Amino acid sequence: MANFLTLHGPNLNLLGEREPGHYGTENLAAIDQMLAQHCDDAGHQFDSFQSNAEHQLIERIHRSRAESVDFIIFNPAAFTHTSVALRDALLAVNIPFIEVHLSNVHTRETFRHHSYFSDIAVGVICGFGKTSYLLALEAAIQKLKEKD
Numbered sequence: 001m002a003n004f005l006t007l008h009g010p011n012l013n014l015l016g017e018r019e020p021g022h023y024g025t026e027n028l029a030a031i032d033q034m035l036a037q038h039c040d041d042a043g044h045q046f047d048s049f050q051s052n053a054e055h056q057l058i059e060r061i062h063r064s065r066a067e068s069v070d071f072i073i074f075n076p077a078a079f080t081h082t083s084v085a086l087r088d089a090l091l092a093v094n095i096p097f098i099e100v101h102l103s104n105v106h107t108r109e110t111f112r113h114h115s116y117f118s119d120i121a122v123g124v125i126c127g128f129g130k131t132s133y134l135l136a137l138e139a140a141i142q143k144l145k146e147k148d
């Protein structure tokens with residue numbers, strides 16, 4: 001059994017009503033429910049956290065070490081393109097993570113093409129809407145299996 005933590009960055013609490021052309025019509029609770037169910041079916045533990053505040057995400061990452069989180073699925077949202085502090089937090093705890101985006105950031109504005117996380121992530125999945133999260137979770141489960 002492994003512990004998975006999904007972290008959602010700013011404005012993702014508005015999923016379902018926010019720019020549905022980019023982010024779909026499903027809300028965050030429905031996405032978390034889908035991931036929790038997938039984890040449960042595979043015999044794993046699931047936890048999720050969303051914040052609009054950078055420091056709260058940093059503190060949640062710090063806590064995840066004490067909580068023995070095995071893998072983080074992270075959609076840093078707008079912090080993807082700005083946050084050295086979140087990058088440093090992930091490096092500090094040294095927990096593997098997959099970077100996830102609902103939209104394909106590479107087809108959008110050029111400021112979204114750069115990520116402070118991609119080069120330190122196990123992998124990056126973007127452009128598949130809520131399925132991006134599911135693909136990331138499945139990939140993380142496989143990665144941990146390979147390690148055992």
Ligand code: DQA
Pocket residue numbers: 010011012075076077078079080100101102103104105112
């Ligand atoms: C996002 C893409 C980011 O550029 C944007 O700031 C978000 C959501 C995505 O999931 O597609 O808030 O991370």
